């Protein structure tokens with residue numbers, strides 16, 4: 001079951017930017033695609049057209065899920081990728097992390113995450129573990145996606161003024177996040193893959209509480225998972241249409257470190273953001 005229309009998603013420039021110091025470039029319109037996650041599968045089209053695509057993840061499951069898009073180079077397949085994940089080690093060089101909507105609560109709907117789809121073959125997986133510690137991909141949560149279209153095309157996603165950079169190991173936010181809806185750029189400026197997980201914190205809870213909870217997933221979560229950007233490779237860009245109410249949020253990255261395997265949050269890649277108005 002999926003919903004897909006080819007109507008163009010027109011996202012207005014964020015309110016509050018009028019009168020800012022510089023005009024900001026606007027990216028291309030994106031085709032909306034809604035993906036439904038359950039425990040443990042994805043419903044999405046087998047083929048999509050190339051170009052900017054705004055993925056929204058609707059979670060009908062009882063566990064958190066994300067939509068993690070991986071571009072498969074050199075004719076490799078989703079089956080090979082999943083088989084390789086059964087043994088530890090770094091991802092194969094032909095698997096390019098391409099992002100997509102990050103973790104969203106059971107019963108929730110993620111922020112739209114815009115990926116500039118290039119033609120070729122992709123795997124869509126969920127590597128979030130359940131309370132048993134087993135990543136959902138090992139329970140069958142993987143799909144193949146073919147992207148059809150012409151190869152030669154300039155990149156449609158541009159670096160906008162509102163950019164969050166993912167660094168080794170910090171979130172760079174050289175602007176003031178505010179309440180309301182913002183279409184922003186998320187760019188991996190580091191040497192490793194990174195992700196952006198957006199969590200609305202419960203009163204009294206901190207990013208560290210989120211990092212601790214994720215390890216065992218026991219008891220009530222310290223916040224609500226709203227989406228974000230699934231892991232992207234160095235140099236890769238997604239856009240995020242983020243709607244925030246006033247409150248306290250945690251920005252997190254749980255990608256395992258290339259050197260010691262610890263989640264990047266343990267290296268300090270977590271940040272609390274307070275939205276006042």
Ligand SMILES: [Cu+2]
Pocket residue numbers: 169193194195253254255264269
């Ligand atoms: Cu990271």
